[in-house]
Each structure stands twice: as C-alpha cells, then as structure tokens.
Amino acid sequence: MTASLEVLAAGTLTTVQDRGRFGHAHLGVPRAGALDGPAAALAHRLVGNDPDAALLEVTLGGLEVRASEGRWVAVTGAACPVTVDGEARGHDRAEWLPPGATLRLGAPVAGVRSYVAVAGGLAVAPVLGSRSTDTLAWVGPPRVVAGSVLPVGRATGDPRAHETPRPRRAGPLRITPGPRDDWFADGAFAALCAAAYTVGADSNRIGMRLDGPTLRRTTAGELPSEGMALGAVQVPPSGLPVVFLADHPPTGGYPVIGVVVEDDLWRCAQLRPGDEVRFTPDRPVAARR
Amino acid sequence: MTAHLQGHPQGHLRVRPVGRRGLLVEVDDAHSARSLAAWARAVSVAAVEVVPAAATVLFDGVADLEGLRARLTEWSPTERPTPGGLVEIAVSYDGPDLAAVAEAWGTDRDGVVARHTGVEYVAAFGGFAPGFAYLEGLPAELAVSRLDSPRARVEAGSVGLAGTWCGIYPRASPGGWRILGSTDAVLWDQDREPPALLPPGTRVRFVPR
Structure with missing residues (x-):
C-alpha cells in the first residue's frame, strides 16, 4: 500500500x-x-x-x-x-x-x-x-x-538534526528599472523607491497589490501584450503598482516600471495586508561583484 | 545603471532590461516576434522562458545576458519560421456580438461568416490563458473594437474578435472580445501532448457548423 x-x-x-x-x-x-x-x-x-x-x-x-x-x-x-x-x-x-x-x-x-x-x-x-x-x-x-x-513517496534521505536558518534580510525590496520605466513621468522610478506602500487586502499568489502614491504615466495609448517576468512591478491605469508573484499571467498589457530581484520575492509571500513595503534600486552588476 | 541599455539598438533590435536575468526584445510585429522566438528555440538560446507577443520577445531566466545580446545579432528579421500544421475549427455562428460585427463590417450575418471563414489565420502567440492563441490574419479594415464593458463570463469555446485578433476562450472567464460564435474544440488538455491545440505557428481555418 x-x-x-x-x-x-x-x-x-x-x-x-x-x-x-x-x-x-x-x-x-x-x-x-x-x-x-x-x-x-x-x-x-x-x-x-x-x-x-x-x-x-x-x-x-x-x-x-x-x-x-x-x-x-x-x-x-x-x-x-x-x-x-x-x-x-x-x-x-x-x-x-x-x-x-x-x-x-x-x-x-x-x-x-x-x-x-x-x-x-x-x-x-x-x-x-x-x-x-x-x-x-x-x-x-x-x-x-x-x-x-x-x-507520499519513499523516504530516501535522513532528517537533519540541525539546520541554520537563513538570515531574515530586512529592509526594502531591491528593484531594477525597466523594461517600461520610460512610459512614466521623469523621476517615477525614484519616487517608487522613495515612497512607503502598504500591502493591499486583495493580494494573492498571483500578485501583491500595493496602496500608496500613484505612479503617473506619460506615454498614452495601450501597450501591446508582452511577456511578463516574475517580480515585474506592473502599473495599471489606477497608478497603483502590483508585484507579480509565482502565479502571474505570462503576458500582460500594462507597463512594467521595474522588476524586483528574485532573491527578495520570498518576503512578499509573508507580508500581510497593511504591512509596509519599500523599494530600493538594485545595485549595478559591477558593484555586486 | 540601465540608461545606456534602455532601448539600445542591437543591430536592428531594441533591447530592454528585465530584472537581473531577462531581456525584452522589441521587433516590428507579431510575425517577427514569432520568427525570433522560433529562431531562438532552434538555435537553443540559453533562456528558461522565451515568450513571443504582439511586438516583443521576452527572454527570461538568462544566466549570461551579454552572451544573449551578442547572440541576438545573428538573427535576421527576414527569417521566416516554417509554417505549422493546419487545424480546422467548426463554429456555430450564433454569438451575441454577431449583429454588432455585421454592422461594423457593413454586411449581414452571412457576410460575417463568409469573411471570418475566408481567412487562414496563424497562431501568433499565447499568454492570456493556457491554450489561448492570438490568431492573426484578419485584414486591418476588419478590425473591431473590444466591448466597452467586459462581460463577467464568456463561455469556454467562444470565438471572438478584438482589433484584428481572433481568439477562442479555452475556458469560461471574464472577457471583452466580440463573440461571433462557439466551438466544441478542446483548446487545452493538460493530459495531451502538446496540451495546446493551437501552439504558436499553427495555421487555423474556421468552418461553419
């Protein structure tokens, strides 16, 4: 059995x-x-x-x-x-x-x-x-x-007596600009990184919705559907950003102002509605080495 | 960091950064996007996801972004992917928006059916839902607007139009496309290989039922 x-x-x-x-x-x-x-x-x-x-x-x-x-x-x-x-x-x-x-x-x-x-x-x-x-x-x-x-499959390994828990990295979510940050008013990416947002009640495995300052678009018209990456911060007409999580739709028609670094996304899994969220620009590749 | 990369022309391509491990390549249209994606798969470009869309291809899960940028210069937009197989879709033309589309096209129900069945479509890209394909082929003069207010529920198998795109809802969902009719075709079956009836490149003909 x-x-x-x-x-x-x-x-x-x-x-x-x-x-x-x-x-x-x-x-x-x-x-x-x-x-x-x-x-x-x-x-x-x-x-x-x-x-x-x-x-x-x-x-x-x-x-x-x-x-x-x-x-x-x-x-x-x-x-x-x-x-x-x-x-x-x-x-x-x-x-x-x-x-x-x-x-x-x-x-x-x-x-x-x-x-x-x-x-x-x-x-x-x-x-x-x-x-x-x-x-x-x-x-x-x-x-x-x-x-x-x-x-349940057949157990193959042995349990670990000890495990070092990962460091719980606090602080803002690191984010890279683009691909569509040029669809927004000058300084919108900096404004996103300067503001405090709170997690919206209708957040789920698809996306973490945020309440806070709205981001103003300057490019009018519709964005033809394009591929969406994990961690993409999509901005619908409301101006309120949504962070795409694991179950996000693979394509979308709203501009993405930035993409949250994948290593930081687990924290979105544990934030509750009303919790504060801040962003900070990801350091350039050269500075990370 | 990315100012010098933003929209930087890479030969005939514009490449935009997508996080630490992705690139969004802008091309002229859905046909070029499909061509680039097909080329990328054929030459085994090192990316976890290759997602063609209306005028872009997303490469995600890329370990070597600079290597990919260099590789992309080898692609020529004149490369044409080999046409896929032909699938016939039997449609009952009894949809709720048939009259509105007939009016927009200056014809009657039979005229809509004749025009809709008179075109060979190609599945350009997917993404809205598993099994959904954006079908291109309708000429620009037959473009129709979306509904001003989307329906809360569009039944599975509904065949609709939005702009010059044609699409079939794989499952019931909210939707704003103009519905011409319905089909019994199973667009997505996760136990079938491949699960999508209309993967990108598939040619499609509609026939009245």
Missing part, C-alpha cells in the same frame, strides 16, 4: 507546490511554485528530501493531516503553533509523525504561508514536469481540500 497523507482540514488555501513549472510561459502557463522558496527548501532539507520534491503551502494555518505511515515532517515559513495529536512540536525542525497521528497547524502569529514537508515528498502526478498548482489557470494538481488523500 502506498503511503499517504489524509487531509482532515485545509484552512483558507492549501496547495501542493514544488519549485515550479518552467518553459511553458509561451503557452500561457504560469510557473507557480512555492511562494517562499527558501522556506520550502529548508523544509525539504530538514526531512532529507530532494530540493525538487513537492510539499504543502498552507495559507494562514488551519491544516490538519493524518499520516498512513510514520514519517519525518517539518513545518517552516510563517511560524505557527504545530501539534502532533495535540502535543506541541517545533517549527523549523524535523519532527516525527507516527502512523495514524494527526499533524495540526494553528494560525501563524506573523507571516502568511507555512510549508509542510514530508520525508519522501508528495507523490501526486506531475503536470508538464511539475507538481505545483497554479491558482491563476489551475494547471497542476487540484487544490487541497478536506478529504484529499495525497500519496
């Missing part, structure tokens, strides 16, 4: 994610993938998984799963109360989930998305080379709901 996780409760939104689905943007397929990539990678390392394995991305807690076989598990990302059959367990460390026991994630006190890795990884059928679910077009495995039974 195949090992599995039975989902008893799935909270607000729980999806299966891996590192994403690459090479299909020209067919209209978003890349998807864990929004907080470093947290997902940490969870996999803790239970001895390959970095390309699949795990659960849990939005604001509320997950309950029962294992058919005993497995090492790890919860990372947004720090939330973790219990196994009601007993408190740790965050950012490997914990043993015995057969038939229930792992439960409470609501995080800070952050938004927690990750649950199981030794062996989630063995749902890949679609176009990835086990990620994208929430724009719903390519990939179906959304995880109460009653879902998720197959």
